[in-house]
Amino acid sequence: MEETLRLDWTERLKKGDKQALEEFYDTYSPVLLSICMRYTAVREDAEDVMHESLIRILKGLDKFNPRFSGSFEVWIRRITVNASLNFLREKMKAQKLNGWESREAIRLNEEPDDSSSLPQQLEPEAVIRLIGELPDGYRTVLNLYVFENYSHKDIAVELGISENTSKSQLSKARALLRKKVIAFCSHKQLVEDERE
Secondary structure (H helix, E strand, O other), X not given: OHHHHHHHHHHHHHOOOHHHHHHHHHHHHHHHHHHHHHHHOOHHHHHHHHHHHHHHHHHOHHHOOOOOOOHHHHHHHHHHHHHHHHHHHHHHHHHXXXXXXXXXXXXXXXXXXXXXXXXXXXXXXHHHHHHHOOOHHHHHHHHHHXXXXXXXXXXXXXXXXXXXXXXXXXXXHHHHHHHHHHHHHHHXXXXXXXXX
């Protein structure tokens, strides 16, 4: 029944129904923004990419073909991931043209090397923020592998890198994210101890 409602909704969107557009935005913008935040790490950039995704979704509704239950959600997520990847590609091109290099990779060895165990539970907002602090390449591979279930082969094709580079970037992303989580938890614990 829910899929039937989605199909009716998409038909209303195709006809330019403003109520359907408002419902679509209210329903999906938080989900799409969170996807964009995982890739771009800066809220303003994420909002720009989300709006670009929404435009692509609305323009592409005639091409949408519901093949299975939940296909609409899969389709809009795919468009949003592709828009995020396009944004990162353009950003990387601009950085190369300007001679800019990520300083995060240089700071890898400066991160705390505490081997204490990771916390049982960390707030999702904190995890997303820490993922957002990863260098673009690490963050992109981590997102594609963990959240989008891409294989290293698929990531290599999508990003124009080798499978070994994808594996290396994922390994480095996990290691750096672990250090960031440990540092975050240590800082959080210090703040809590000072309050007592």
